[in-house]
Amino acid sequence: MHSLSDVMERVDTQTFREDTFERRVSRRFTKREVAAFLGVDVTFLAHAAKADTELFPTGKRSGREVTFSADEVGIIRALLGSKPRIKPAHIHWRKPGDPLKVIAFGALKGGTGKTLSSAHFAQYLALAYGLRVGVIDSDPQATCSLYFAGDGMDVFTETSRTAIDFMGLSALDGKPPALPPAAEQNDIWQQTPWPGVRMIPGGMDIMNGDMALMRMYQSGNNRIYAALSEAIDHWSKAHQPKAIATDLRNDDGTFNLDKYRTALTETLDVIVIDQQPSMTFMQMCGTVSADSLVVPMTMKGFDLSTLSVYAESLASYLDVISEADPSFKFGSGDHFVLPSIVQGDNEKDVHQIADLRAHGGDMVAQVWYDRSAAVANASEQYMSIYEYTPPDGRKVSAKNFTDNANAVNDYIVSRALPHLPDRGFGAQFISDRWGE
């Protein structure tokens, strides 16, 4: 192992990775894509551009196409949404007093698409709703961090802080968590290159979190399961939403870009947790801090048997917590299994979904992730499909998988964040695949 570690040190595995981090997020979106994310049509966009000429992003012209960056999509939304009396609303930030929603992606097995599902979902919430999203990478392997890491971020280093710092679990002394002041917790959320998206990176430290929680338990501090939800509450109380859409305009009606940028970091609207593939105390903390749990799962027999084990052991853990601490509330939202890496050319996979739904109804999502070469290519470069710019020969498969990701994310929104207007992508998938 020493020799292997030396070899890995010498082999330059970082170059490719760093290359991606520097170029992030360079993907651009066509007018049609921007309009779809905003839930308007292209002509409406053109009118809006004429009305707000001084700040409306002109985009970049290449050939006949004009394209916009993720940041520009956000500005266009804010310009539209801050107009007085605009209907429907384009800014979907939570208002003072609205709850902060937490959605966890978890399963017992590795390789079921948890990380890609959570990364895609977080980016979609930013693109399609302009939400302020916090991603907690709760996996020691830190793969989710790979999809978000960019220049200027402190990830994969000795000093980078993880969920255990946010939870005040750095000491292994068996004492209850020593939560840092809320302002310090806030610094642990690192700005990613995605507008509005902040992240607490993963890392090997997360394994120490389990050790710390174990020691706490041995010392008679039984509320170990509450460690993350209490840390989130503590941070959240000091970082409530303030800005509302009309605040983004000055008295003379001009748009205030600074106010928009400040509002993007004043709070979070949704937290997305990417869980590690094992039933640890840390995974338990993530699960009970969530309003909704999404369980990405492939439809193969071997993987489905891990789903049985996961459901059974999670159910008994949760029973123990409910019995010991009846006032501790968790999981008030909707939960479901999300079929993933489904082989379309293999009827068996789709039959499996239909069979599961015949028995379990909406416990299993009606929308799923297809197996796709496009996402495999993108993730080779540490990119999600919302970031990947395909070479010419791969444009079609990348477009198909983007549509697929939009459908899955729109569906998750309809189940886990039903107060948001849907974008129709999920319904389109259901009509294409189920004929409904």
Ligand SMILES: Nc1ncnc2c1ncn2[C@@H]1O[C@H](COP(=O)(O)OP(=O)(O)O)[C@@H](O)[C@H]1O
């Ligand atoms: N829909 C898909 N089609 C093809 N490959 C996929 C798909 N989703 C995930 N993968 C690949 O499977 C691997 C595991 O995905 P990941 O999201 O990291 O799973 P997990 O977090 O559950 O371990 C990655 O290499 C990824 O590129």
Ligand SMILES: [Mg+2]
């Ligand atoms: Mg993962």
